[in-house]
Amino acid sequence: MRVLNSLSDLNIMRILRLIWTSKRISRVEIASVLKMDKSTVTKIISALTELHLVKETESGESGPQGGRKPVFLEIDGNTAATGGIEINSERMYCTLLDLQGNTLFEKNIEITPASYSEKGFIGFFKEGAELLKGEAEKFNLQLAGIGLGIPGMVNLKTGQIVQSIPLMIMEPVNIVREAAAFTDIPVFFDNDARCCCYTEHMISDAPVIKNTLYIMAEYRKVQPVENSPRNLSIGLGLVINGKIFHGSNSAAGEFRSILWKSGSPTQFSTGTDFLTSLESEEAAPMFKELSQNIALLVNTLALDAVYVGGIEKKYADEIVKYIREEIVYLWPYEWNKTALVTTATISDSAVSFGAASMVLDKLFSVPELSAEKTDSDKEESGFDYLARLSKKRIF
Numbered sequence: 161m162r163v164l165n166s167l168s169d170l171n172i173m174r175i176l177r178l179i180w181t182s183k184r185i186s187r188v189e190i191a192s193v194l195k196m197d198k199s200t201v202t203k204i205i206s207a208l209t210e211l212h213l214v215k216e217t218e219s220g221e222s223g224p225q226g227g228r229k230p231v232f233l234e235i236d237g238n239t240a241a242t243g244g245i246e247i248n249s250e251r252m253y254c255t256l257l258d259l260q261g262n263t264l265f266e267k268n269i270e271i272t273p274a275s276y277s278e279k280g281f282i283g284f285f286k287e288g289a290e291l292l293k294g295e296a297e298k299f300n301l302q303l304a305g306i307g308l309g310i311p312g313m314v315n316l317k318t319g320q321i322v323q324s325i326p327l328m329i330m331e332p333v334n335i336v337r338e339a340a341a342f343t344d345i346p347v348f349f350d351n352d353a354r355c356c357c358y359t360e361h362m363i364s365d366a367p368v369i370k371n372t373l374y375i376m377a378e379y380r381k382v383q384p385v386e387n388s389p390r391n392l393s394i395g396l397g398l399v400i401n402g403k404i405f406h407g408s409n410s411a412a413g414e415f416r417s418i419l420w421k422s423g424s425p426t427q428f429s430t431g432t433d434f435l436t437s438l439e440s441e442e443a444a445p446m447f448k449e450l451s452q453n454i455a456l457l458v459n460t461l462a463l464d465a466v467y468v469g470g471i472e473k474k475y476a477d478e479i480v481k482y483i484r485e486e487i488v489y490l491w492p493y494e495w496n497k498t499a500l501v502t503t504a505t506i507s508d509s510a511v512s513f514g515a516a517s518m519v520l521d522k523l524f525s526v527p528e529l530s531a532e533k534t535d536s537d538k539e540e541s542g543f544d545y546l547a548r549l550s551k552k553r554i555f
Contacts, residue, residue: 169543171200172204173541173542173543174526175194175196175204175205175208176213176214176543177525179214180235180259180520181524183260184232185232186231186233187201187202187231187233188230189230190205190233205233211550211551212236212239213235213239213259213547213550214234215235215236216232216233217232217234235259235260236259237258237260238258238301239301239302240301240302240546240549240550241259241264241301241302241304242256242257242259242305242516242519242520242523243257243306243307243516244308244355244511244513244514244517244518245288245292245307245308245309246310246352246511246512246515247285247308247309248310248378249311249327249382249388250271251268251270251271252269252288253267253268253509253511254266254269254292254512256292256295256299256516257516257517259520259523264295265295266512273384273385276384281327281328281329285308285338286343289343289345290343292306293343302549304346305345305346305347305522305523306339306515306519307349307514307516307517307518308335308347308348308349309350309352309354309511309512309518310351311325311327311351311352311378312324312325312329312351314350315332315409315410316406317410318332318334320332321333321335325382326380326384326393327383327384328383336349348515348522350410350515351395352395352511353374353396353397354397354398354404355397355510355511355512355514355517356376356467356470356510357397357399358404358514359505359510359513360372360467361399361517362514363505369399369500370400370401370464371401371464371465372399372465372466373396373398373457373463373466373467374398374399374469375394375396375450375454375466375468375469376393376396376470376511377469377470377476378392378393379392379435379472379475380393382434389436390436391425392427392435392438394427395414396412396413396414396415397413398412398413417449418456419449428446429449430445430446430449438475443475447479447482448482448486450479450482451479451482451483451486452490454486455483455487455489456490459497464499465500465501466483466501468480468503468504469504469506469510470511473507476503480501484501487501523542524542525542
């Protein structure tokens with residue numbers, strides 16, 4: 161997405177993003193929140209409505225002194241769609257969303273040692289992309305972008321999956337370049353745990369929580385090969401000051417317990433072998449050890465909320481209980497430390513839903529305002545791209 165050189169362009173994207181994040185808002189509220197002239201807001205809304213990017217919804221109640229009822233605005237979900245794909249050692253999950261973030265389609269595809277050996281990671285990604293494009297066409301929607309969430313190290317600046325032990329990717333793969341070989345649809349990608357942060361942000365109706373931690377806890381095969389053992393895998397997604405935190409080289413979120421001992425095949429100090437079952441005697445000590453690590457982060461970074469997902473709810477509830485206890489136990493002051501600790505809102509499709517939401521976040525992002533022309537001016541802004549898709553809309 162290019163750097164904008166027009167204040168008008170910038171105001172358009174500010175309004176679009178506010179409508180998208182608010183889900184329902186009036187023209188008056190837009191002008192108030194963005195401190196913009198009402199006539200400017202009205203003019204921009206008129207243009208966005210003509211492009212079918214924004215539409216009017218129901219009216220609100222009149223004020224205490226009566227007067228005209230406010231008309232609410234929302235993103236027009238019938239202009240385009242975004243797709244999300246999760247690929248791990250056991251399955252590929254695909255999700256299709258409209259521009260409002262409503263789920264249009266979901267599908268879970270099993271990954272077996274035989275199918276992974278035949279298709280490989282790129283083969284499954286291509287299959288998922290083609291599936292989502294076909295489903296979007298059934299809704300008469302343009303597929304605006306595809307998001308991919310995977311377990312492993314990524315580098316967003318270089319467009320590479322650096323390494324993924326679960327997917328047996330041991331050398332860097334430029335996923336953007338690979339995708340360009342079979343699709344002209346824009347592709348975005350990230351670590352699976354960070355994708356889940358987008359999920360909670362998208363579906364939350366609560367006041368915006370600025371500092372959160374998402375715990376992606378999965379009990380799955382280590383790799384898609386015959387007789388692969390299962391293990392408890394932990395990945396973390398951090399949101400700091402309302403923004404996804406990637407850290408240096410996009411490496412934030414990798415987890416290994418501070419109590420880990422050399423030689424352990426797990427991410428924990430407990431046990432000398434892979435975890436055979438979540439019902440085994442070794443599972444609870446792992447949950448408790450995880451909770452100690454998480455409580456340290458919550459208290460040190462003063463996080464507002466912690467979400468636990470990716471694992472069966474009864475085990476997620478157990479981890480939540482331990483984390484709450486450890487936060488209190490490790491807090492050094494007399495006044496109570498408060499943080500929301502809860503299970504994730506979505507379970508099975510959290511990564512693919514988040515990956516599709518990540519694309520929406522990119523489309524409705526507000527670029528920087530530059531006073532000088534740059535090479536990036538040749539690129540499309542989110543508004544330019546959405547407007548172009550709108551002109552291709554099938555009525």
